[in-house]
Amino acid sequence: MDYHYPIDETWSKEEIIKVVHFFTLIEKAYESNVKREDILQAYKIFKEIVPSKSEEKQYFSAFEKASGYSSFHVVKQARQTTEGTIHIEKGTWK
Template sequence: MTEEYNYPIDVDWTTEEVIDVVQFFEAVEMAFDKGVASGVLKENYNRFKQVVPSKAEEKTLFREFKQNSGMEAYQAVKQLKDTEEDGQMIKA
């Protein structure tokens, strides 16, 4: 989280939507850094999906995030979907 890069943001989003998207990407960073509880990532991903319901737009944002950070958000989300219980740690 000490890295300096831009999160993929849409100028048409409200301030609240921007916060939801940034919090999701911060949770992804935690998954790569030290791990994140599956419940935390799930909550943030669900809010992200309310802002970005389109799978195509999600893929575009994930690609931009990877280009900016080197982290693959898809890996964290895939682990989350493969996890059966809340509380398990997701480490991408």
């Protein structure tokens, strides 16, 4: 990993840890498998920290630009599937 997670300097240490955990699960969805429920729970917590849709898009875009991983598509798949795990092939969303 040669990139940084998008974070806000005004967040508490606990909030930063929760946001980094969410983005770590996004990475895991591309690199191996992640439980659907883990993604949905981490996204729910992320939304408590970043309730604004426009800010969410900014953080998702910054993370995708840095990592190549689409948070939007992982969350979308987690919401739409009934499968227990999520795995996305990098580049399949474009």
